Amino acid sequence: MKQQENQVPDSVAGSAVPTKRTVRFTPEHITSLAPGEVFVFGSNLAGMHGGGAARVAMQRFGAVWGQGVGLQGQSYAIPTMQGGVETIRPYVDEFIAFARSHPELCFYVTRIGCGIAGFQDCEIAPLFAGALGxxxxxxxxxxxAVLQSR
Known part of the structure; x- marks a missing residue:
């Protein structure tokens, strides 16, 4: 079943509140998620999840081929392949607002944009300054580390 953008799928919405883990950082390799946990990955606007974290999201966490933005199963797509860093900012802002409106979910942000898209951590991290709190x-x-050094 294809999920509508920014709609919490029934399989996640009905799950328990995410556990309060002591993990302060997203693990480098995520192979499974508990109910209520969401894998946040870099995508392209066309939703062609062919490589990197996007492929993992499609194979393991319910990302939908052809959907390049928003919640899909236990994954959330943030487009990173459409231009410079500033073209990514609106999607990150939308994601942060979405996460704030869904406190029952726990979002694990991967190093979006720092793989196939070719950006550096120091370019992408500042987009997430509003996510620290x-x-x-x-x-x-x-x-x-980038955000705390500023």
């Missing part, structure tokens, strides 16, 4: 958003250690 959001309890249900977990960032990669490299992003947090």
């Amino acid at each position: 959001v309890a249900n958003i977990v960032l990669p250690e490299s992003f947090v």
Whole structure:
């Protein structure tokens, strides 16, 4: 079943509140998720999840081929392949707002844009400055290091 953008799928919405883990950073390799946990990955606007974290999201966490933005199963797509860093900002802002409105979910942000898209952590991390105070958003250690050094 294809999920509508920004709609919480029934399989996640009915799950228990995410566990309060002591993990402060997104693990480098995520192979499974508990109910209520969401894998946040970099995508392209066409939703062609052919490589990197996008492929993992499609194979393991319910990302939908052809959907390049938003919640899909236990994954959330943020487009990173459409231009410069500033073209990514609106999608990150939308994601942070979505996460704030869904405190029952825990979002594990991968190093979006730092693989196939070719950006550096120091370019992408500042886009997530507004996520530092959001309890249900977990960032990669490299992003947090960049943000704390500013």
